[in-house]
Amino acid sequence: xxxxxxxxxxxxxxxxxxxxDADLRAAERELNGILSLVAQLQAADTAGVEPxxxxxxxxxxxxxxxxxxxxxxxxxxSIAPQVEAGLxxxxxxxx
Amino acid sequence: MxxxxxxxxxxxxxxxxxxxVELTRAALDRIARAKDALNAFITVDPDRSLAQARSADARxxxxxxxxxxxxxVAHKDIFCAEGWRTTCASKMLADFVAPYDAHVIGRFHAAGxxxxxxxxxxxxxxxxSSENSHYGPVRNPWHGEFVPGGSSGGSAAxxxxxxxxxxxxxxxxxxxxxxxxxxxxxGIKPTYGLVSRYxxxxxxxxxxQGGAFARQAEDLALMLNVMTGxxxxxxxSLDRPKEDYARELERPLAGLRVGLPKEYFGEGxxxxxxxxxxxxxxxxxxxxxxxxxxxxxxxxxSVPAYYVLAPAEASANLARYDGVRYGYRAPEYADLADMYCxxxxxxxxxxxKRRILVGTYVLSHGYYDAYYLQAQRVRRLIARDFVAAFxxxxxxxxxxxxxxxxxxxxxxxxxxxMYLSDIYTIAPNLAGLPAMSVPCGFGANGLPVGLHVVGGYxxxxxxxxxxxxxxxxxxxxxxxxxxxxx
Numbered sequence: 006x007x008x009x010x011x012x013x014x015x016x017x018x019x020x021x022x023x024x025x026d027a028d029l030r031a032a033e034r035e036l037n038g039i040l041s042l043v044a045q046l047q048a049a050d051t052a053g054v055e056p057x058x059x060x061x062x063x064x065x066x067x068x069x070x071x072x073x074x075x076x077x078x079x080x081x082x083s084i085a086p087q088v089e090a091g092l093x094x095x096x097x098x099x100x
Numbered sequence: 101m102x103x104x105x106x107x108x109x110x111x112x113x114x115x116x117x118x119x120x121v122e123l124t125r126a127a128l129d130r131i132a133r134a135k136d137a138l139n140a141f142i143t144v145d146p147d148r149s150l151a152q153a154r155s156a157d158a159r160x161x162x163x164x165x166x167x168x169x170x171x172x173v174a175h176k177d178i179f180c181a182e183g184w185r186t187t188c189a190s191k192m193l194a195d196f197v198a199p200y201d202a203h204v205i206g207r208f209h210a211a212g213x214x215x216x217x218x219x220x221x222x223x224x225x226x227x228x229s230s231e232n233s234h235y236g237p238v239r240n241p242w243h244g245e246f247v248p249g250g251s252s253g254g255s256a257a258x259x260x261x262x263x264x265x266x267x268x269x270x271x272x273x274x275x276x277x278x279x280x281x282x283x284x285x286x287g288i289k290p291t292y293g294l295v296s297r298y299x300x301x302x303x304x305x306x307x308x309q310g311g312a313f314a315r316q317a318e319d320l321a322l323m324l325n326v327m328t329g330x331x332x333x334x335x336x337s338l339d340r341p342k343e344d345y346a347r348e349l350e351r352p353l354a355g356l357r358v359g360l361p362k363e364y365f366g367e368g369x370x371x372x373x374x375x376x377x378x379x380x381x382x383x384x385x386x387x388x389x390x391x392x393x394x395x396x397x398x399x400x401x402s403v404p405a406y407y408v409l410a411p412a413e414a415s416a417n418l419a420r421y422d423g424v425r426y427g428y429r430a431p432e433y434a435d436l437a438d439m440y441c442x443x444x445x446x447x448x449x450x451x452x453k454r455r456i457l458v459g460t461y462v463l464s465h466g467y468y469d470a471y472y473l474q475a476q477r478v479r480r481l482i483a484r485d486f487v488a489a490f491x492x493x494x495x496x497x498x499x500x501x502x503x504x505x506x507x508x509x510x511x512x513x514x515x516x517x518m519y520l521s522d523i524y525t526i527a528p529n530l531a532g533l534p535a536m537s538v539p540c541g542f543g544a545n546g547l548p549v550g551l552h553v554v555g556g557y558x559x560x561x562x563x564x565x566x567x568x569x570x571x572x573x574x575x576x577x578x579x580x581x582x583x584x585x586x
Binding site for chain 2: 008012016017018019020021022024032035036038039040042043044045046047049054055056057058059060061063065066068077080081083084085086087093095096097
């Protein structure tokens with residue numbers, strides 16, 4: 006079922022990307038084009054086939070529970086859009 | 101010096117017939133002169149590069165150093181390099197100065213290579229033409245009205261135009277091999293897990309793999325010797341003994357079994373590409389290889405599976421660009437949610453947004469099983485096809501791209517048409533297999549054609565052997581675009 010403007014608005018909201026009404030027409034055409042390409046997957050017989058998440062079916066390694074990183078707070082905050090007293094600043098969330 | 105390959109330059113440096121400072125100055129000069137014609141680089145920093153060159157010369161003077169010591173290497177602007185602006189060709193990261201080195205960058209530093217600059221690319225590696233860059237499109241050195249391929253188009257163009265002897269790239273669905281083919285250079289994507297993804301800006305983590313561009317296969321072996329190796333900071337890095345990727349270069353091809361997938365030689369490939377690829381197959385036979393027809397029955401599903409899995413992973417990976425810790429933040433907003441939405445709408449380009457939306461949709465409630473899980477199941481079918489095929493052959497060959505380079509602007513309005521330029525390159529990423537492209541002739545408008553060589557898991561040394569023997573028998577890889585020759 007093709008996506009309509011409301012579907013696209015909902016997905017864009019989930020993705021935290023602002024879409025204007027002017028964006029919607031092109032988005033509708035392009036996204037539905039891509040979805041009809043991927044719809045070919047539905048015809049594939051995958052009964053009994055395990056999903057493959059990774060090229061090598063390796064399990065994640067565990068490591069010793071110890072500190073391996075040094076304190077880089079000042080360096081990492083130097084590239085942030087807005088910081089104060091060692092904190093990242095964002096618009097007020099709770100009134 | 102311009103015509104010298106990486107291997108030849110390494111020999112010249114060791115014999116003190118050239119210095120790293122000379123090579124570095126020459127490369128910087130060629131990069132500056134080609135800037136308007138190619139737009140292959142986003143950032144150069146001559147003082148930094150020359151400082152590295154001087155310390156490489158000092159190292160060589162002490163009788164130390166390896167093959168890459170003193171060699172100018174261009175890095176795709178997806179690899180974080182401490183103190184270097186690292187943009188991923190996005191407005192989102194236009195002012196981002198990396199606070200640390202990617203594993204790959206660290207390996208080249210340790211080898212004494214010179215970081216000559218950061219190359220232009222499709223934004224966040226999403227594209228097949230290097231047109232999706234905040235810094236403008238890259239141009240093909242063979243013909244400026246045509247694309248160089250993508251996403252690592254700047255690296256491919258820089259090597260093709262003889263600005264540098266070698267460069268790094270990344271390959272998620274063909275982003276090294278397709279631009280290598282379209283620019284007439286050699287490029288390799290190793291087995292998934294051999295090159296650490298630490299500090300390599302993430303697009304689709306289960307597919308992303310670093311690799312290399314150079315004039316010839318012999319040089320790619322030297323690059324892989326530096327780039328590969330276990331890194332505990334990448335959870336998918338493979339802990340394997342170190343290999344010398346040049347060890348099989350001189351092996352004769354007699355007895356080599358070359359698999360030709362019947363699905364790749366049917367409809368879909370342009371006649372000029374077919375003629376060049378068939379010429380290459382004849383050359384391999386003349387070197388003693390036997391060809392066998394094989395089948396990859398699910399190969400037609402690789403593009404659809406990829407355009408579920410890659411956007412899904414991208415939508416999760418790119419959630420980090422929220423205007424809080426680094427990168428772009430919209431100048432005006434009403435509240436926190438509005439800040440996220442405006443930051444991301446303004447900071448990302450059209451193709452990146454398109455893929456985030458597709459990825460968000462296929463992962464959303466009610467659609468996950470039908471799209472994402474089904475794509476992962478198809479991925480296993482595709483991987484099984486290769487495993488079965490490799491019981492009959494040692495390498496698989498075919499075209500890298502169904503066409504030679506297309507015109508700038510030709511496919512921008514139709515995303516699906518653009519996606520189909522990676523129809524032959526995507527399957528090895530899904531399966532995690534190593535694959536490469538080597539120049540094998542020319543087609544329409546005098547544009548290069550690439551031969552795709554796919555190996556079994558950890559088959560890099562054998563693939564490089566096949567490519568090297570082919571390159572000893574042919575001279576396609578020595579051809580340079582007229583505007584940039586000698």
